[in-house]
Amino acid sequence: MLATPVGTYAALAALMAPYLKPGAILTDVGSVKGQVLKEVGPHVPPGVHFIPGHPVAGTEQSGPEAGFAELFDGRWCILTPPPGMDPAAIETLKLFWQRCGSDVEIMDAKHHDLVLAITSHVPHLIAYNIVGTAADMETVIQSEVIKFSASGFRDFTRIAASDPTMWRDIFLNNREAVLEMLGRFNEDLAALQRAVRWGDGDALFNLFTRTRAIRRSIIAAGQDTPAPNFGRSGTTPGRR
Numbered sequence: 001m002l003a004t005p006v007g008t009y010a011a012l013a014a015l016m017a018p019y020l021k022p023g024a025i026l027t028d029v030g031s032v033k034g035q036v037l038k039e040v041g042p043h044v045p046p047g048v049h050f051i052p053g054h055p056v057a058g059t060e061q062s063g064p065e066a067g068f069a070e071l072f073d074g075r076w077c078i079l080t081p082p083p084g085m086d087p088a089a090i091e092t093l094k095l096f097w098q099r100c101g102s103d104v105e106i107m108d109a110k111h112h113d114l115v116l117a118i119t120s121h122v123p124h125l126i127a128y129n130i131v132g133t134a135a136d137m138e139t140v141i142q143s144e145v146i147k148f149s150a151s152g153f154r155d156f157t158r159i160a161a162s163d164p165t166m167w168r169d170i171f172l173n174n175r176e177a178v179l180e181m182l183g184r185f186n187e188d189l190a191a192l193q194r195a196v197r198w199g200d201g202d203a204l205f206n207l208f209t210r211t212r213a214i215r216r217s218i219i220a221a222g223q224d225t226p227a228p229n230f231g232r233s234g235t236t237p238g239r240r
Contacts, residue, residue: 001026001027001028001029002026002027002028002029002030002040003028003029004164005030005165005166005168005169006028006030006031006035006036006166006169006170006173007032007033007034007165007168007169007172007173008169009028009039009040010039010040013026013039013040013043013044014043016043016149017043017044017045018045019157020045020048021047021048022045022046022047022048023047023048023049024048024049025048025049025051025089025092025093026040026044026048026049026050027050027051027052027053027079027093028040028052028053028054029053029054029055030052030054030170031054031116031120031121031170031173031174032113032116032169032173033052033078033080033109033112033113033168034049034109034110034112034113034174035173035174036052036109036173037050037052037068037080037082037109040052041082042161049083049085049086049089050082051079051080051081051089051090051093052079052080052081052109053077053080053093053097054077054078054079054080054081054112054116055072055075055076055077055100055102056071056075056076056078056096056116056120057071057075057076057077057102058071059160060158060161060162062162062163062166070101071101072097072100072101072102073101073102074101074102074103074222074223075102075103075223076102076103076104076105077097077100077102077103077104078104078105078106078107078112079093079094079097079104079105079107080106080107080108080109080112082109082110089173090106093236094106113174113176113177114177114180114181116177117174117176117177117178117180117181118181118184121170121171121174121177121178121181122178122181122182122185123159124159124160124162124167124170125171125178125182126156126185127156127157127159128160128167129161130133130153130160131153131156131157131160134153191203192204192207195207196240224238
């Protein structure tokens with residue numbers, strides 16, 4: 001199982017290849033799948049089953065010490081086997097993740113990368129950007145940005161605290177899907193900007209009502225909890 005930043009996969013696969021026996025299953029836990037197939041696939045020896053995977057679980061913390069027993073419980077793990085993959089190998093890997101507590105979805109690699117671009121990658125890019133903007137402001141208005149951080153900004157800083165090497169590699173290896181979703185986001189942001197500028201309260205209210213429903217759907221699907229967490233003690237670790 002490859003569990004390092006995705007930019008290291010090709011070199012690691014080349015080193016591992018001579019030691020992979022026929023019938024072995026090679027997989028990964030990276031957040032990008034299309035580029036992983038392109039870069040790792042050529043190194044996989046005949047008879048070895050390469051099935052990319054992505055457990056959609058974790059926190060902003062990284063490294064073995066950041067793990068906890070319930071990490072995968074009730075979370076999705078997406079597998080993106082290439083066409084023609086041995087069904088028995090897929091079932092074996094699927095069972096592995098199910099025994100870790102995950103629900104498993106089989107998906108095309110390109111579709112995975114588009115879905116994760118909007119549900120994970122672009123939100124992280126926005127978080128990095130807004131925290132960077134706040135850091136610039138911090139030099140102008142001494143200490144007040146950090147001192148008076150409200151819950152929204154604190155949530156952004158949690159996401160922006162994620163491992164920089166890992167996220168650099170994600171953006172470089174999923175650039176097409178990220179740029180496509182950023183284009184859509186920018187179009188919607190421009191419409192929101194116009195609504196604010198022209199005082200279009202109906203447009204703002206309709207958007208906020210629709211997005212509130214999305215939040216409730218996520219809770220109803222069991223992917224989060226309605227319990228409040230505004231950076232106060234006594235709450236469970238956040239997951240993304």
